[in-house]
Amino acid sequence: xxxxxxxxxxxxxxxxxxxxxxxxxxxxxxxxxxxxxxxxxxxxxxxxxxxxxxxxxxxxxxxxxxxxxxxxxxxxxxxxxxxxxxxxxxxxxxxxxxxxxxxxxxxxxxxxxxxxxxxxxxxxxxxxxxxxxxxxxxxxxxxxxxxxxxxxxxxxxxxxxxxxxxxxxxxxxxxxxxxxxxxxxxxxxxxxxxxxxxxxxxxxxxxxxxxxxxxxxxxxxxxxxxxxxxxxxxxxxxxxxxxxxxxxxxxxxxxxxxxxxxxxxxxxxxxxxxxxxxxxxxxxxxxxxxxxxxxxxxxxxxxxxxxxxxxxxxxxxxxxxxxxxxxxxxxxxxxxxxxxxxxxxxxxxxxxxxxxxx
DNA sequence: TATTCGTGGGT
DNA sequence: TACCCAAGAAT
Numbered sequence: 001x002x003x004x005x006x007x008x009x010x011x012x013x014x015x016x017x018x019x020x021x022x023x024x025x026x027x028x029x030x031x032x033x034x035x036x037x038x039x040x041x042x043x044x045x046x047x048x049x050x051x052x053x054x055x056x057x058x059x060x061x062x063x064x065x066x067x068x069x070x071x072x073x074x075x076x077x078x079x080x081x082x083x084x085x086x087x088x089x090x091x092x093x094x095x096x097x098x099x100x101x102x103x104x105x106x107x108x109x110x111x112x113x114x115x116x117x118x119x120x121x122x123x124x125x126x127x128x129x130x131x132x133x134x135x136x137x138x139x140x141x142x143x144x145x146x147x148x149x150x151x152x153x154x155x156x157x158x159x160x161x162x163x164x165x166x167x168x169x170x171x172x173x174x175x176x177x178x179x180x181x182x183x184x185x186x187x188x189x190x191x192x193x194x195x196x197x198x199x200x201x202x203x204x205x206x207x208x209x210x211x212x213x214x215x216x217x218x219x220x221x222x223x224x225x226x227x228x229x230x231x232x233x234x235x236x237x238x239x240x241x242x243x244x245x246x247x248x249x250x251x252x253x254x255x256x257x258x259x260x261x262x263x264x265x266x267x268x269x270x271x272x273x274x275x276x277x278x279x280x281x282x283x284x285x286x287x288x289x290x291x292x293x294x295x296x297x298x299x300x301x302x303x304x305x306x307x308x309x310x311x312x313x314x315x316x317x318x319x320x321x322x323x324x325x326x327x328x329x330x331x332x333x334x335x336x337x338x339x340x341x342x343x344x345x346x347x348x349x350x351x352x353x354x355x356x357x358x
Numbered sequence: 359t360a361t362t363c364g365t366g367g368g369t
Numbered sequence: 370t371a372c373c374c375a376a377g378a379a380t
Contacts, residue, residue, distance in 0.1 A: 052376040059366065059375085093364025096379075130378045150376045168359090195376055204374065205369075235373095236361095265363070304363055341365060 009160050009217035011183040011190050017213035018193035023200070025057065026064055031189055040188075042116040042141040043074045046104075049136045050097050050128055057199070063092050074116075077102070078109040083259075086268050087338030095340070099268050100128025120146050140188040147179045148191040152198025157181075158230035159202060162219035166231040174230075202226075240307040242281030245272040245299070245343070247314045247350040248288060250321065250328050256287060257334075258326030265303070269340045272347075273325050277308055288323040290315035295353050299345040308342065314350045 019031050027048035029040045047067060051060045066088060071077040077085070082102060089098035104126045108116055116137065117123050123134040135146035154167060157177040163170055183190050201208045209221045220226040248256040257270045275284030286292055292313045299310040336347055 049376065054363090054375055054377055055365080056367075056375050091365075093366090094377085096363065097377090100378080128378070132377055136376065148376080151374085152376070192376090199376085267363090302365085304365090305361080 007217055009181060009214045011181055013213045014193045014197065015183075015186055015189060018189055018196060021196065021200070022189075022192065023057075023196050026061065026068075028192065034189065040141050042137065044068060045141040046074075046116060046129075046133075046137050047101070049133045049140075050101055051092065053097060053133065054094060055092065059092065063089070073114075074105050074108050075114050078105040082268070083270075083338075087270070087335065090269065090338050091341055091344075093341075095267055095269055097128060099262060103127040104129065116141070118142050118144075120144065136191060139191040143186070143188045145182055145184050145187040147175065147182050148194070149175050149178050150195060152195045152202070153178050155204065155230055156194055156198050156202045156214075159207070159220035159226045160214060160218050162223055162225060163229065164225070164231055166233045169233070170230065236305075238302070238306050239279055240309060241277040241279050242309050242311070243277035244274040244284055244311045244313060245346040245350075246274050246286050246292065247272050247312060247346065248290060248317050248321075248323070248328075249314070249350075249354055250317050251319055253331040254328040255334055256317075256323050256326050257329050258287075266340050266342075269343075270329075270338055271340065271343045273323075274310075277310075286313070286315075287325045288315075288317065288321055290317050290321075293353065295349055297349055299342065299349055301342040301345060303342075310342065310346055312346045312349045312353075314353050316354075 022031055024030065025048075027040070027044045029038050048060065048064055051063055070088065071080055080102070085102050086095065086098055089095065107126060108114060117126070120134050120138045123129050123137055124131070129137070132148065132150050135148045138144040138146040139148055149171070154171065154174045157163065157174040158170070161177055163173060165173065197212070201212045205227065207226050209215050209218065209226055212218065215221055218226065220229050246256075250256070256273065258273050260266050260269050260271050262268050273287035276282070292315045295312045295314065299312060301308045301310065336344055339347060
């Protein structure tokens with residue numbers, strides 16, 4: 001802080017802004033309804049917060065609707081089949097979230113009578129609930145004054161106080177600043193207000209400082225440094241890995257798929273056999289003997305920490321063929337939408353080849 | 359503390 | 370095109 005005479009930011013200014021500008025969301029109770037006594041459903045708050053981890057609101061909306069339609073309560077979700085939940089999560093990414101989601105639902109039902117813990121400490125013991133999500137549920141669902149620190153809060157605090165130390169090292173400092181601002185009154189609305197501010201006004205690029213409810217106390221705005229904060233330590237370059245996807249179609253239209261192990265990349269998801277991906281592109285043996293055809297194109301996909309070039313090989317096989325890995329899934333129970341995106345890309349290429357009568 | 363773990367959209 | 374980024378958690 002370079003100007004101690006500046007009047008510090010205060011939560012009331014932000015709450016007043018939120019009362020007018022709160023974004024409408026399927027899992028959210030608008031401030032006017034909360035005044036009337038409406039409380040958020042902890043199940044829906046929890047589900048939305050897990051889905052929103054490192055994921056945009058736009059991407060979450062449809063998933064949230066499908067999940068809550070299919071599994072309206074935590075009891076419903078706890079009773080679901082693993083494969084159904086993983087399939088419904090397919091395409092949303094970070095699949096450990098879905099595995100932990102199911103674990104968490106089952107613990108809540110078996111150990112807590114189907115009621116989410118009502119303290120931060122209790123929430124933090126559950127799978128998939130970390131410091132952010134625990135504080136978010138505690139504040140939004142139960143109006144407890146816990147400190148919510150996500151990427152939005154980090155950015156807003158860094159700018160309000162002109163913090164130039166790079167993340168993630170500055171996280172402790174930014175958390176302290178966030179703690180000082182978190183109010184005892186309406187902490188749930190406040191938490192959502194800071195995140196709305198970060199998402200709509202105090203954006204990563206081209207922040208709309210002119211219409212910000214905290215424009216006066218914001219030190220970075222005065223210093224002209226808002227757009228360059230928060231600083232971040234540079235990230236490592238992504239290597240490129242090579243792999244093969246073997247897509248076998250049986251004469252009845254069944255496809256050969258395998259369930260990937262729970263640990264590691266795409267853990268718990270369906271995928272095409274093809275072995276590990278490496279920078280050397282070691283040739284993996286096919287899952288069964290057949291007349292494998294190479295396609296003219298490969299699937300390209302970028303993960304968090306590497307690029308992938310996936311060669312797709314296809315084969316038509318007869319009924320009664322026994323694969324060495326995976327199992328055939330019949331057309332009636334195969335939904336391409338159950339596949340993670342990279343596997344669906346490979347499938348889209350293969351379908352074109354099968355349609356061409358290979 | 360550093361790495362692993364997805365995906366789609368914006369610039 | 371190539372990067373950046375998004376309501377992080379687990380290890």
